[in-house]
Amino acid sequence: MINVLGICGSPRKGNSHYLLEKSLGAASQVAPDQVSTELYPLKGKKFAPCISCFKCGNQRGECIIQDDFQGLRDKWLEADAIIYSVPVYHMGIPAQLKAFLDRLGNSLFGRYAELFPGEAKLPRSLKVIASIAQGAHLFSGQEHTITDLINHALIMGCVPVTGDMWEAYIGAGAWTYNEVDRHVLEKKEKDGSLCTRVALHGAESIGRRTVELAMILKAGGLANSTRFQKDPVYTPFLERIRESPG
Ligand SMILES: Cc1cc2nc3c(=O)[nH]c(=O)nc-3n(C[C@H](O)[C@H](O)[C@H](O)COP(=O)(O)O)c2cc1C
Known part of the structure; x- marks a missing residue:
């Protein structure tokens, strides 16, 4: 099974949600019996910003702030693939999502500390x-976002x-024709x-x-697991693909 997690970075059920549903629909059609999809909306969730306490470094990666971070982190860790669908805010990603990504990145150093004694490594x-x-708008931050x-994918040891x-040169982009209504893209379609x-094609x-590449990585990892299991950098990957090898 390939587990695809769609993360909608908008605080409302609107245009980002709409594009993500379309993307996840196409993902499951690649192999309906081998793909499971979940859409996780940030709407209604709370993600406080990182407070730079670095306690996650010596608490096996546990963030001391308890909110929706822990639930989404667990889903993120289990997923084989992640599709982010976000509105552009101030030419970048919305603060709620940035707060999640900041805390995810830093807390994983603590979580995997036992794999890399004496080193800060992911x-x-x-x-x-x-x-x-x-x-x-057009040319208003889609590519920056x-x-x-x-960059998040790269620093997390993932494959963009x-x-x-x-x-879709670097991802899919859309604009809502200067309108801020939640359903603009649905209407425009x-x-x-x-x-x-x-945008929908993209x-x-x-x-x-996303699904095809996840399948290729999984098959390659399973076929070469004897070689890769010697290096702890591959331990979480191998554990994940062995749990659902189909
Ligand atoms: C705080 C804030 C900042 C925004 N900044 C930008 C921006 O820099 N560029 C842009 O094109 N749109 C910007 N927008 C507009 C949203 O990206 C746009 O309305 C989008 O369609 C909202 O997506 P949603 O329906 O998924 O929430 C901003 C909206 C908000 C609320």
Whole structure:
């Protein structure tokens, strides 16, 4: 089974949610009996910012702030692939998602400290990570926002992926024609808008490629597990793919 976690970075059920549903739908169609998808909305959740206490470094990676972080962290760790769908805020990712990513990145050093004694190191998680970003305007931060998420993927030892040419160079992007309504993209799709069609194609091809690459990584990891299991950087990856080898 390939577990795909879709994280909607908007505080409302709107345009990001809509694109993510389309992307996850395409992801499950790659192999309906081998793919499970979950859409996790940030709407209604609380993610306090990191307070830089560094207690997670010596508490086996436990963050001292208890909120929705722990639940999403566990889902993130279990997933084989993650698709982020976010609104552009101030030309970047929304603060709620940034707070989650900051705490995730730092707390994993503590969580995996036993694998790397004496070193601050993260494992090669080898999750596939893809990104969709949409904003109210054109050229208003979609690529910056996706680049933030690609950087997150890289520092977490994951594998960023995009959709197909030409709709999705580094991820899927959309704009809402200067409107701030939650359902703009849904309406524009019904109106046959070219930009929205392009965004939907991008979101769907991202879904498919995410699953295909996760399958390839899983098969490669299982086929070569004897070689890789000697290096602790692969331990979390191998444990994850062995738990659901199908
Ligand atoms: C705090 C805030 C900052 C925003 N900054 C940008 C921006 O920099 N660029 C942009 O194109 N849209 C910006 N927007 C507009 C949203 O990205 C846009 O309305 C988007 O469609 C919302 O997505 P949602 O329906 O998934 O919530 C901003 C909106 C808010 C609330």
